Amino acid sequence: MSEIHLAPLLLIHVPAGHEIDPQALEDLKAHASAQYGASVLINPRQTPLASSRPVILGHWGHTLPAQVMADLEPRIERVFFNLDWLADVI
Numbered sequence: 001m002s003e004i005h006l007a008p009l010l011l012i013h014v015p016a017g018h019e020i021d022p023q024a025l026e027d028l029k030a031h032a033s034a035q036y037g038a039s040v041l042i043n044p045r046q047t048p049l050a051s052s053r054p055v056i057l058g059h060w061g062h063t064l065p066a067q068v069m070a071d072l073e074p075r076i077e078r079v080f081f082n083l084d085w086l087a088d089v090i
Helices: 022-036 065-079 084-089
Strands: 009-013 039-043 055-057
Touching: 009 065, 022 039, 022 065, 055 065
Parallel strands: 009 039
Antiparallel strands: 009 055
């Protein structure tokens, strides 16, 4: 019986109190697609999770999960921003 490889998918949970930068998200999607053939799925949360760490699912070729995350984490960090600092200024 042959092994079935699921397409690579990056699942990202939006951190509580954060917004999404559409341009940074598009950059992340383009990089994940070009580099790994992966899709990106954003899970907007209404309540915080115990962990909002990104999850990689499916078959990512010969690249180890730690290598994938090391490559994608800087791009993932740019996707989210928080305006809490604005309350202190106003």
